[in-house]
Amino acid sequence: AQRVTQPEKLLSVFKGAPVELKCNYSYSGSPELFWYVQYSRQRLQLLLRHISRESIKGFTADLNKGETSFHLKKPFAQEEDSAMYYCAPPWMWYFGTGTSLTVIP
Amino acid sequence: GAVVSQHPSRVICKSGTSVKIECRSLDFQATTMFWYRQFPKQSLMLMATSNEGSKATYEQGVEKDKFLINHASLTLSTLTVTSAHPEDSSFYICSARDRDLGSPLHFGNGTRLTVT
Numbered sequence: 001a002q003r004v005t006q007p008e009k010l011l012s013v014f015k016g017a018p019v020e021l022k023c024n025y026s027y028s029g030s031p032e033l034f035w036y037v038q039y040s041r042q043r044l045q046l047l048l049r050h051i052s053r054e055s056i057k058g059f060t061a062d063l064n065k066g067e068t069s070f071h072l073k074k075p076f077a078q079e080e081d082s083a084m085y086y087c088a089p090p091w092m093w094y095f096g097t098g099t100s101l102t103v104i105p
Numbered sequence: 106g107a108v109v110s111q112h113p114s115r116v117i118c119k120s121g122t123s124v125k126i127e128c129r130s131l132d133f134q135a136t137t138m139f140w141y142r143q144f145p146k147q148s149l150m151l152m153a154t155s156n157e158g159s160k161a162t163y164e165q166g167v168e169k170d171k172f173l174i175n176h177a178s179l180t181l182s183t184l185t186v187t188s189a190h191p192e193d194s195s196f197y198i199c200s201a202r203d204r205d206l207g208s209p210l211h212f213g214n215g216t217r218l219t220v221t
Contacts, residue, residue, distance in 0.1 A: 034209045044149070044198070044212040086148070090207045093139045093200070095149045 003027070005096065006087055012102045013077045021072040021099045023061075023087030031089055033070045035061055038084040038098075047085070048072070057081070077103045107133045109201050111213025118189055118220055126184045126216045128199030134179040135201035139210070140172075143196045152197075155182040189220040 003026040013019045025031055037047040048056050050063045050070060061072045070087060086098040108131040118124050128138055136157050141149040153174050154162040161174035171193075173185040182201075186193055196217055200210040 032207055036209075043214045044200070044210075046209045046211075049209060084148070090202075090209060093154070093202075093210060094151050095141075098148045100146070 004033070004087055004089060004092060006085075006099045008099050009097050010100050010102075012104055014104045015079055016076050019074050019077040019081070019101065019103075021085050021087075021101060023070045023072065025068050025070065025089070031063070031070075033061075033063065033087060033089050035059070035070075035072050036086040036088065038086070039080075040083070044086070077101075079103045079105055107131075107201075107203065107211045109135075109199065109211045109213045111199050111216055113216060114214055115217045116219070118218070120190055120220055121188055123185055123187045124189055124218060126186075126197055126199070126218075128182045128184070128201065128213050130180045130201045130203075130211070133201075133203040133211075135182075136179060136204060138176060138182040138199055138201045140174060140182075140184050141198045141200070143198055143215070149198060152184075186218065189218070191220045194218055194220045 005024050007022050033050045035048040036044050038044040048061050059074045061070050063070050082103045084098045084100050086095050110129045112127045116124055138155040140152045142152050143149050151164050152167045155174045155176040157176045157179050163169045176182040196215050198215045199213040202210050
């Protein structure tokens with residue numbers, strides 16, 4: 001079955017520490033994947049898409065076909081990064097549990 | 106960028122009444138829109154998929170007669186909560202995607218429904 005999983009439901013890091021939110025997929029071929037973010041009291045929004053290979057708010061995500069992963073990384077976490085993060089392909093409009101990131105001041 | 110407008114943002118209604126929530130794609134045509142329900146500190150739960158010009162597809166456990174969905178045009182989908190009860194109080198979110206199947210979802214700001 002085609003699946004995308006985020007193994008960590010909750011993740012806490014200290015401000016200034018590196019952060020990595022994990023996303024694994026289980027289908028073959030060339031996947032397209034997005035990272036969405038939902039800040040407190042704001043709408044869910046697109047953060048990154050893998051084909052753009054850009055850095056948004058200091059976050060990057062690299063597609064690793066060998067490990068079938070699309071982990072979201074930031075070298076120095078900021079308090080404003082605290083939010084819910086969801087990894088999903090364009091054909092999936094179900095959302096898993098996501099990962100709740102808390103950056104501790 | 107693509108914008109989805111959801112209205113109202115907050116609504117309070119009495120038990121037994123009906124409430125309509127609108128979801129509009131402002132600068133793109135959305136053949137498919139999605140309706141979600143979100144409980145505090147939890148993920149979005151897909152309620153139904155709304156297809157323009159056809160009946161909505163409801164997820165298991167979602168009452169189609171209670172949550173009426175209409176997608177009459179390529180830019181508008183509505184969710185009507187009929188005969189609302191306090192347990193229907195929740196945060197309802199819509200999303201839309203344009204015709205490009207590889208494009209991301211664009212989300213509305215959500216509607217906080219409180220049934221008294």
